[in-house]
């Protein structure tokens with residue numbers, strides 16, 4: 821049973837600010853509607869300029885899920901780690917700020 825691959829859809833931004841999309845329908849797919857929905861969702865993100873990795877800014881591959889935010893597992897993990905560091909920093913910093921505000 822073949823799985824979905826990167827070549828099953830193509831989305832190309834065009835000069836008018838829109839995009840054109842094509843997708844291939846295999847005999848085994850019962851999910852044509854799902855794929856069309858994914859093409860539309862990805863196309864919308866491309867037009868909005870958010871079809872990029874949130875960490876490194878690379879364009880995302882079109883074989884990703886439409887709600888993908890990172891180009892790779894590495895970027896995703898690094899981003900999670902950074903968010904955690906920021907949160908810990910905030911938790912360490914917050915009580916003294918609060919105390920200072922309460923005294924003042």
Ligand SMILES: [Zn+2]
Pocket residue numbers: 873874875876877878890891892895
């Ligand atoms: Zn990335």
